[in-house]
Amino acid sequence: MTLHPHKIDSGLPPILRAATADLLTRHAPRLLDWVARHGSPLNLVWPDALEDNLAALKDVLTGHRVEHVIYYGAKVNKSPGLMQAALRAGAGLDVSSLYELRDARRLGADGARLVATGPAKTSEFHQELIACNALISVDSPEELEDLIEGLPADARPQPIFLRLRPRDQRKSRFGMPADAVVHCLTRLAGENRLRFAGLHFHVSGYRWETRVAALSEAADLVAEARRMGFSPRMIDIGGGLPVQYVDQASYEAHLAAQAPEDYRTGKKPDSFYPYGGPLSPADWLHRLLEAELRQGRSVADYLRREGLTLAMEPGRALADQAAITVFRISRVKALGPDSHVIFVEGSSFSACETWFASEFLVDPILVPATRPAAQSPPIRAYLAGHSCLDEDVLSNRWLRFPAAPNAGDLLVYANTGGYQMDLLENEFHRHPMPARLCVMKDAEGQPILVRDTIGEV
Structure with missing residues (x-):
């Protein structure tokens, strides 16, 4: 039947x-x-759906001739099958805890395919990241000092990002303002056990425009880092690519028509995830790359001209x-x-x-x-x-x-x-x-x- x-x-x-x-x-x-x-x-x-989603993003990046690396944000789902699918399709993994790191290692990921972007890393998490030479996003001057203190005297150069807190994210507890990034660069100047790989940021919300603004700030810091003798190779824009769960027209009609009595609480929620937004993750990424960054040059133009790799950590968008x-x-x-x-x-x-x-x-x-x-x-x-x-x-x-x-x-x-x-x-x-x-x-x-x-x- x-x-x-x-x-x-x-x-x-x-x-x-x-x-x-x-x-x-x-x-x-x-x-x-x-x-x-x-x-x-x-x-x-x-798991094959994740591979399809990853391929769609890669097509956009390749079409714009932008060097890139995509890390699947493992925190979005505890499925080992999704982590393995990401690795199988050529992506890396963004691990936000010691336990995600250990799972990634058991699935065969080496440090070159791992990044740790979370802000509250324990010393044990640091040590296991250092042991496999994973890329570490340093959230603050305090974390940088903790990391340096935990490095072995004979450590091979440990790659790190410095995590920028963009100006329009002042209320966020994540990352650090530009002057603190420069302070950290000064501290790195005399520390040959660390290698400055580039800058990382993560912006709340789902607007590509806010990423462009953050990229402009990051570009100034890349230039400053090069003046200080560093050779940054990457800018990491985090995640936040939107996912379309429902038809856009239906979603907009629903939001316009809903009333308090549509809820058992008698109260409409004040905000929602944009379940029926206008852009797919691939569309969003295309808009970002073709957007003007400065002086008539697009984001893609800037990245190519400066020899920079664009990194990102989609989670939800890859699990769509x-x-x-x-x-x-x-x-x-x-x-x-x-x-x-x-x-x-x-x-x-x-x-x-x-x-x-x-x-x-x-x-x-x-x-x-x-x-x-x-x-x-x-x-x-x-x-x-x-x-x-x-x-x-x-x-x-x-x-x-x-x-x-x-x-x-x-x-x-x-x-x-x-x-x-x-x-x-x-x-x-x-x-x-x-x-x-x-x-x-x-x-x-x-x-x-x-x-x-x-x-x-």
């Missing part, structure tokens, strides 16, 4: 990759079986369409004549949005477990997790279902690879952590599951 997903009438259906759409339609019984075997929620990962999260409904409870709450089994993946007073503005997809005997009337409902906390919800937004779901049906959230999947996963109530598996194809081209663990991806 073929089961068909039901459209939820809230106006924000997800953009779906063909492989995902195929699983939710032709292979829906297989999906139900997987959840029965592996539990709810179930995280499914397509690379994963889904599947919940099994445990109960549908009436709260009144026109309102319900749908309880799902397992920890609440969307806490990273709802707990911060925002919302994951992508509709889930209902996959029924059986054909209903009779058509039930439509209902509206919000979605709640399994815990005893009243705020453990996947969606404060009222979702309208054309027919009432039943216990055992599945709710699928698409495109959860970029933070939504596991940012706040926990074992509250001693509920086990969700299973995470990679979706591959067998010899007949049918979808199969492979454990998403190091050595088995």
